[in-house]
Amino acid sequence: MRLGIDWGGTKMEIIALSEQGEVLFRKRVPTPKDDYEGCLAAVAGLVEAAEADTGKTGTLGVGIPGSLSPATGLVKNSNAVWLNGKPLDRDLQARLGRPVRIQNDANCFAVSEATDGAGAGKAVVHAIIIGTGCGSGIALGGRAHSGANGIAGEWGAITVPWLTPEEFPGPDCWIGHKGAIEYWCSGTGFQADYEKKTGTALNGREIIALKRKGDPAATDIYRAYVSRLGRALAMSANLLDPDVLVLGGGMSNIDELYEDLPAAMAPFIFSDSYDTPIRKAFHGDSSGVRGAAWLWGAGES
The missing domain is CATH 3.30.420.40 (ATPase, nucleotide binding domain)
Structure with missing residues (x-):
């Protein structure tokens, strides 16, 4: 199972996809604005809800309104400004106890449409x-x-x-x-x-x-x-x-x-x-969150 989170400025959404791309679970919660620790807790809560509902453990990809700097490993260029300068991947991995892949949300959109959408x-x-x-x-x-x-x-x-x-x-x-x-x-x-x-x-x-x-x-x-x-x-x-x-x-x-x-x-x-x-x-408003899940491609674990 693949889990994807679309981390927006006003809402966070999680999706659980089967290996075939079928939606197993999805849920939205408000984004804790200006509250970095609250956002980490919200992500953990979404993952817990998805895995409790499906009875499965999944890989996790996260799309954010910004990107990780290769130079520092910290978030940059985010319009959700409370993310900037934070070691988001390290913090999420420590909290969830698993590897996490993070990408810019527009790149997640591209991955979704390239995988099984308008650019397949x-x-x-x-x-x-x-x-x-x-x-x-x-x-x-x-x-x-x-x-x-x-x-x-x-x-x-x-x-x-x-x-x-x-x-x-x-x-x-x-x-x-x-x-x-x-x-x-x-x-x-x-x-x-x-x-x-x-x-x-x-x-x-x-x-x-x-x-x-x-x-x-x-x-x-x-x-x-x-x-x-x-x-x-x-x-x-x-x-x-x-x-x-x-x-x-x-x-x-x-x-x-x-x-x-x-x-x-x-x-x-x-x-x-x-x-x-x-x-x-092809996937409309769902493309970003699906693309986050597809950051873990076929055959990867």
Whole structure:
């Protein structure tokens, strides 16, 4: 049995998977915000609940909103800031009495979709999260690719490429860069653009509903979003040339994106042709927690 935990800023979820990927157990609890020791206790409680319910002991993988530094072994770059600087893997292993594999949550998303999702059977999967924020993970041969410094896939930290004069230098982002993919290609940025243009605050679903009715302002905001996301994905195509691009997060539910993005990407791709598919995540909101469980691959113990 494989156990996976998705450690989010507001909730923690555990899933237990059989060797065939069948869900045996799942449970969510609120994340003890700003309470590191409370979070460790919550993880231990989730593992205990899963193993009590199934009567089995499992391997454990954990997806976190950050990464472990290869230099120090401590958590870095987490927006759940109380994790930063903590020896999370050592602390969890000591508390649970077993090895624990920890990965960035976007990498877990990529592993899930590469294992038995929209990228199954593909050697190189670039999985993009376009939700409240915007980030990505990379799976190579079904395994998470963290990179030499633990920052592979930190695509959201880059400024949207090929900025137009009207866009330059772009809005501020919490990561300290202007015009970052993290902001402009997120649902948050999409909604902020609409409010700036119209003076009206709407959520993404409401803006898309107006766009589908032909509303000019909503249509303009959608076109700008597609252009920016298309340029960001073209950069991925030129650098990584993945076998598939998988989209997750709330904005990935906009069906028109899959029709409109290839044309937005095309002018910026350094190739005479490009037919890499762009697919919606097969496992949806469950992909991250499933990927954490799959950090222990087939045949591993």
